[in-house]
Amino acid sequence: MMPARFRGAPLLALAGLVVVAQAALSALKADFYLTQLTMAAWYTLVALGLCLLMGYAGQVSMGHAGFFAIGGYTAAVISTAGAPPWLSIPAGVAATAAVAFLVGIPVLRLRGHYLAMATLAFGFIVSRIILGTSLLGQADGISDIPAYGLVAGLAITGRRALRVQNYYIAWAVVLLGLILALNLVRSRTGRALRAIHGDEEAAAASGINVARHKLAVFVLSAVYAGLAGACLAHFNGGIGPGEAGIMKSVRYVALVAAGGMANLWGTLTVSAGLTFLSLRGAFGLFDDAVFGGLLVAIMLFAPEGVFGLLRRREKAS
């Protein structure tokens, strides 16, 4: 009997790449790059969640930075207010899930332009509430967020001594998120989501509970963002209102679009690469313009994403 094809090879390759990158950077005494790679990992988690929602289920969200901020700010407020220290990240994730659930029920009834506009409005509301509420630090944000202790001496923090372990924590979570997402899109639910993307009426006619599936993937996608927000708040030791801005939401959409929409690996690659470059300041003053331009260029010339474009080239030659 032939052994079943081993599906985990790309995942092992990714894990290997993560280890090799760390080893090489540490050997070259350039491990300050690990800080940005860690942040890029957390942002990539948001992009993966949005990829499930937008790429597979076909539901656009122009307010994902809002979910990121809800997770981050909840964790920030709880951990600076003297609550039990383990509570902050679970509370951040739970708050994000709850808001996504409550917002999702009415908003996901909308389609197309209406859904885009409603989620845009949601993101805007979150960012305005942050800017107007003194508990949330208004324009200054919240700083002095303590480390988040995990098991066995591990902690999510930006302290230099713990840089390497934080790099591994972040990429391990991304890897887990990726595995969950890959399995989800291959499952019955994943097929249902793609059916909804293709044609909601037809999906409903084939017995798929459209509303429930859309809501479930919306909440899951928000949980990815909220978890990333909460963890990054602990890693950075602070969070500011910029994280909730419209520009951030657009950026996540740009990453998913450039990755090829329904392409988790593409999203991961583009997101890790571009976010790292952006965090290193490679785009200088034109950081936001680069993402806006990328969005327009991809959607005009290669709606199937960067990798789709390469594949098309290959076929043509």
Next chain:
Amino acid sequence: MSAAQLLQYLLSGVATGSIYAIVGIGFTIIYNSTGIINFAQGEFLMLGGMIAVSLQAFLPLTAAIAGAVVVTGLVGVAVQLVFLSWLKKPGVLRMIIITIGLSILMREAALHVWDEKVHALPPWSGDETSSLAVLGARISPQVAWVLAVSALMVAALTLFFRFTLTGKAMRACASNPAAARLCGIRAPWLVSLSFFLAAAMGALAGCVVSPLTQTQYDMGTSLAVKGFTCAVLGGLGNVSAAVGAGILVGVLESASISVLPLAYKDVVALTIMLAILLLRPQGLFAGMTRKRGPLGRVGGA
């Protein structure tokens, strides 16, 4: 609250509301000729205001405003010709993302051409301290200008669509593109014209409101969301309903300032908008509106 104070809130609410209505009408014009919701609509107001502020440094105010309106209109046409005209049957999701990307590019361009500071045109008549007395309330003359200019734009547009050949041709294209083409109407030119109209109207609105609310490079998004809701309430076609919706939202928004901190002004307005979008997505006059609704098929996604 005294009656005079109430009137003051009411008038300033009506003024901001009519600006939302103009944005909403801009959405409607482009939507009817192309089926595209142009998420960069709010940026036209920003561009109009910014260009007028710059021109005003060496031109009289009237000429600066006229220049800003024409230049912004041409930017609208350029956007349509360069980015949108050659796409064959683009899906809704694709168009949303392209126009959002364009709005970011315009905003970033403004940030680099001008800066992140708040700019403002001088009041069109009198100065910052002058005021008009209306039934005991004191309002800035600029509020009167906003009302007059908006009313004029709406009236001119209504007459244009109803009585001129070009306006009728645009309506024909909106209701049945194929039949319009068979009658010899040249649709591509009209699409460019609709972008010019939407952008120029936006620019004029941006100029008239600049002395009151100032102009900043990132003002476009909230205007777009508010204007879109007005357009939706008007069933994406009914100009007077869009105006009514705009005024309603403007008044509620300005009333909210007396109850809640100023920082939450947009939160209140956008929450009302979301509620409207969710409760009456088919518009105020459901029976009369077109079929392309938010809950029905929007075609390709």
